[in-house]
Amino acid sequence: MDPDLTTILAAYRRLVTTLNRAKTHAQLTEAAGVRLDRPDVQILVHLLDEGGPRRIGAIAEALRVESPHVTRHVSALERRGLLERVRDPDDGRAWRIALTQHGAEAADSCRRISLKWFGGALADWSDHDRAELARLLDRLADDIQDEVHIPSG
């Protein structure tokens, strides 16, 4: 019974309960002035973070979802003009998914709201605590990934 461990797990769950709900997503899209569902936002913001076109398979792998899911959302976003397909320079048969100007703007709006929320939450924090949280949370994400995907038994 490690009290730190218990606190960390409980805090993580509380965070997810707050952020990962339909109402929270509705708040985000309203504030961002976009009409996008959650997978849409994930894909658009992922492409913005990556900084360039990516293949369907690469997006699916990064978001840890199956590719048909990505295909459907990408197709819909393409029809709406937020994404476009460009030839993969490395592989003539393949295409990459690229943000259009409109898509990049929508992605940026969404990311801005998330950053605003986190920024608001951390507004009263000391520089030291913010830097420590960044360091520790980044390391936790790495280590959890290793722990879950390469389970020791």
Added chain:
Amino acid sequence: MDPDLTTILAAYRRLVTTLNRAKTHAQLTEAAGVRLDRPDVQILVHLLDEGGPRRIGAIAEALRVESPHVTRHVSALERRGLLERVRDPDDGRAWRIALTQHGAEAADSCRRISLKWFGGALADWSDHDRAELARLLDRLADDIQDEVHIPSG
């Protein structure tokens, strides 16, 4: 453009991408030796954390879902003998949802696996860093909750 903020947001998303997927849930239930879907686990572990019977409405509020969702899962878990309804001592018309022995064991198994994952991830961390993460993540969960639910505009 605050680099700490960006890191924190990205790390949080990475954490969710790792932990909040069907395959991860399947890994958890297999390791725990239970056959439960995600809402089932959330409800059971929540009741275990609370340490006593709770009303449907209170569970829904704590998990930030709508009550019909809780009703359905609780009813199914009741039929399977993991939960039972007991009279609310404070309000004769109302019932509270209580873990049975079997339900408490299942909840404990699931929580144990989550703790094992986090414990494994933090195994190489210094005591200081673990304590700091606990302090900072707990505070973040509080502050995000305030920020999102009492939005400043």
Added chain:
DNA sequence: TATTGTTATACTCTATAACTATA
């Protein structure tokens, strides 16, 4: 009649399976 919970329904999110196309 206000509160709480339930039943009925529908929408969102994501997975699996079967198929297609291209090198």
Added chain:
DNA sequence: TATAGTTATAGAGTATAACAATA
């Protein structure tokens, strides 16, 4: 014929609306 992606389908997760029951 291996790889990447798509179409089709189904199941899990969650919300809204309408209703029931009880103080």
